[in-house]
Amino acid sequence: MAFDNFYYCVLYEKKYSDYFLYQCILLWMCRKTKSSVTEQQPDSSAIHTISTLPDTNQYLYDFLKMVLADQKLQYSYGLSQEVKNCLYVESDEVYLSRFIITPPQTNPYDQNPSGVDSTKLIYNTDSSVSVNISAQLILNTLTLLPNHACLKKSDITYMMAEKSRLHNLKWNNQKTGFSLTNKNNWYTFSLPYFSKDKKKAFICIQSLCPGLCGSGDVLLYQFKNNKWTSQKVDSWLH
Template identity: 25%
Template sequence: MKNLLPFIFCLLILVSCKQKSESEKVKALTSTSELIEEPIIEISESDYYEFLNDVLEDKTIIQSKTLEYPDLKNNSDYWREILTPLTEQSTDEKMSKILTKSDIDYIFTQFSTEKKLKLDFDKLKLDNVSDEVLKSVSDYLQSEDRTNKKKYDYFGIYNLTIPFFSQNKKYAFMQISIYCGQLCAFDGIEVYEFKNGKWKVKRTIGYYTMS
């Protein structure tokens, strides 16, 4: 028995070292996986136009010829509040873990008070209408009397911001409002997904109004 003790002692040391080694491997792999994020794909001007052409309806008007970002600087708490749940497990499978915390940080890095997107309507499917046409359509939509035939064939007016994208450009977020007449309006933040080569709306997040 005494002769076996050194052997047993050595065996215990070997088992202990192996377990420690395996534990360190798991820890290292876990740390590595936590560091691995989706690669950041650069956002180009063409990405904005592809997005807008996919999500905007035909026969509508964009009110402003120049788009700006929503004010993340003064509304950072609100934006983090509505984006953070998208990094978590959810009963809504379509919205469950679609973002990472790095995505949220990346969205904030896109924000700039200086950056503006001056729209090139040659790259958009929507018409570049004059202020006169815009006013005429707006007056018609606000009018209670619809007996007169409308002068221009547009059913709504958009007010948009520059969209934000996730790091892999699979998801996008845009603050949008559309006015299409009395008791016909929407204002909110839309979540879009790039799927099968097209941008499609998934959900509305945050506070929004409909009428």
């Protein structure tokens, strides 16, 4: 009888310990599952960080704000969201190549600092005569327009790479402040084409109206003496 009671107690304790172990395993699995689900939830601080990241294209709008003030544009006009695809009628690479800095051409007749070429003319085998021939035989080409050469080939390569990077850009009128309702007069802007050193920039601005009326300018901005200065390098009327 005592042995039966002892056996019953051992069996009871074993069942209880097995049940307790089962409950512990079940609780651990539930916590593990909950932990996995929690890990898959996005971190609210990460969401906040993403939503408050700076606009990487803000520098375009900062430059544009300066251009708008410089050119005294009318904020009562509308603005096309579409970025003008090119500066001028040619491809941008061809157009911008006009502004490449080229080394000065030397006069082929300049053979000494004085600009005078002393040439010996042989008349016969017995005598020779030394004569001075002026080297200034080639006239410089008359430049009708100011010289705007300011780019290197590497600048144009950089400009084209930036244009490709920003090919999906559309102007955000909330950042420019033009009219949202004026359909009779509006502007179109190209991208600002910055040089590698960010000290030169080209931009095209068109002022348009229904039909074929309007005008356009290509502007060259150069950063000198801590400020931007502008020059019109091309203009046209429709």
